[in-house]
Amino acid sequence: MISVIIRTLILYITVTAAIRLMGKRQIGDMQPSELVITLLISEIAAIPLQDKDQPVINGIVAVFLLVILEICVSAITLKSFKARKLLSGKSVVIIKNGTVDRQAMRDLRMTVFDLIELLRGQNVFNIEDVSFAILEANGNLSVLLKGSKQNATAEDLKIKNKPDALPLPVISDGKIVPESLDALSVTKADVLSILDKNSRSIKDVFLMTLDRDGSYNIINAESGV
Numbered sequence: 001m002i003s004v005i006i007r008t009l010i011l012y013i014t015v016t017a018a019i020r021l022m023g024k025r026q027i028g029d030m031q032p033s034e035l036v037i038t039l040l041i042s043e044i045a046a047i048p049l050q051d052k053d054q055p056v057i058n059g060i061v062a063v064f065l066l067v068i069l070e071i072c073v074s075a076i077t078l079k080s081f082k083a084r085k086l087l088s089g090k091s092v093v094i095i096k097n098g099t100v101d102r103q104a105m106r107d108l109r110m111t112v113f114d115l116i117e118l119l120r121g122q123n124v125f126n127i128e129d130v131s132f133a134i135l136e137a138n139g140n141l142s143v144l145l146k147g148s149k150q151n152a153t154a155e156d157l158k159i160k161n162k163p164d165a166l167p168l169p170v171i172s173d174g175k176i177v178p179e180s181l182d183a184l185s186v187t188k189a190d191v192l193s194i195l196d197k198n199s200r201s202i203k204d205v206f207l208m209t210l211d212r213d214g215s216y217n218i219i220n221a222e223s224g225v
Contacts, residue, residue: 095133165211
């Protein structure tokens with residue numbers, strides 16, 4: 001039993017490190033080569049767990065060889081457009097100037113129902129509202145609505161907006177977040193001063209966010225508001 005636990009922990013750490021080295025993409029955003037490597041890693045890591053006669057080191061070496069292979073492939077695709085097209089495929093225009101390209105759909109073996117489902121995933125429920133739709137190499141659908149169906153922007157309405165200020169968590173579960181203080185160029189004393197004005201202490205705060213403009217929001221640890 002102890003050996004199983006140790007083998008599991010070793011392989012868990014190995015696979016986690018391997019995925020971290022490959023990057024932070026989600027499964028749905030992976031290129032074909034990345035998805036293949038991920039599946040192979042999971043299969044290889046499972047072998048030493050299922051067969052105690054298989055040395056754990058074999059699985060570790062195989063996993064990191066696959067990671068090195070993926071890194072090399074990524075480097076090649078960065079420098080070569082042809083290699084990227086061969087390994088990852090290319091984007092395909094499904095709707096052009098409001099017209100569905102049936103030949104492109106046939107080449108992709110995509111049905112109208114597939115297209116409508118992908119459009120709904122982009123919050124588009126009427127295909128007539130679409131000017132361009134492009135199926136990306138990772139399977140995601142990029143959609144450009146017709147001009148009359150696009151939401152008006154502040155620029156369209158000639159409204160001058162102040163620069164966006166990103167709120168960051170400066171207190172999380174009663175603890176100061178140093179990284180956020182550094183990013184906002186504020187000190188712990190500044191945060192405590194805000195808390196004093198609101199008659200609160202750090203331990204009373206579940207979450208506090210703050211932005212560069214000084215706007216803040218405080219959620220109490222007890223009431224949740």
